[in-house]
Amino acid sequence: MAEKQSERISTEGSAASNSERxxxxxxxxxxxxxxxxxxxxxxxxxxxxxxxxxxxxxxxxxxxxxxxxxxxxxxxxxxxxxxxxxxxxxxxxxxxxxxxxxQSIWEDAKLRGVDFRAVGNEPGWTLEIRNSEQILFVTNYGQDRYTFTAPEPVSNAATGSTEYKASADGNTLLVTLEGKRCDDTMADDESYPTTVTIQFDGRHYMGCGMPLH
Missing domain, CATH: 2.40.128.200 (C-type lysozyme inhibitor)
Incomplete structure (x- = not known):
């Protein structure tokens, strides 16, 4: 099921859990x-x-x-x-x-069980993949949030890429991970090991990411 709602992304770590913890x-x-x-x-x-x-x-x-x-x-x-x-x-x-x-944000995602995380700009977005569980795509600088059931990834040995295709409630998502260096020029030229391409409801997004486990 796809979910869209307002989200605040903390720069000092996330409060992640239920009402008691x-x-x-x-x-x-x-x-x-x-x-x-x-x-x-x-x-x-x-x-x-x-x-x-x-x-x-x-x-x-x-x-x-x-x-x-x-x-x-x-x-x-x-x-x-x-x-x-x-x-x-x-x-x-x-x-x-x-x-x-x-770094706090990345470490928080790792402790929450996220297997792969990516970020991009214009507009600012984040992607979190929990293998065999869920894909979370947050865009529009944290304003819009979509969750999908994570499909089985499809790997292409010839191109060194992996794809995730998901859809729900009229939204479609195609995530392509390529094992080649990606430089985030908006963050002091920080480098990541994976180049990420996203097609979401006909819109194209580019960014960088890395596995967390």
Missing amino acids: KAVTLAYDCEQGFHFIASIESDSNGASAWVFLPGETVKLPVVVSASGAKFSNGKITYWSSKDEALLEYNGKEYKQCKVNRK
């Missing part, structure tokens, strides 16, 4: 080239944070703090306030860790 995913760039990801969850029982570190993932309970949100198990501490965080890990203290807004 919410999660916000944030990717951080710290001093000394250190990077980590935190997914803050909240439900009727309180809050906790999953912190993804080099070689390990830990779940930290919330602890009392004078400001911001603080999570700690006594050995590892993650303390966030607005767009910055402090991390105590492996005997070191990483200060002034900054939220990487763009």
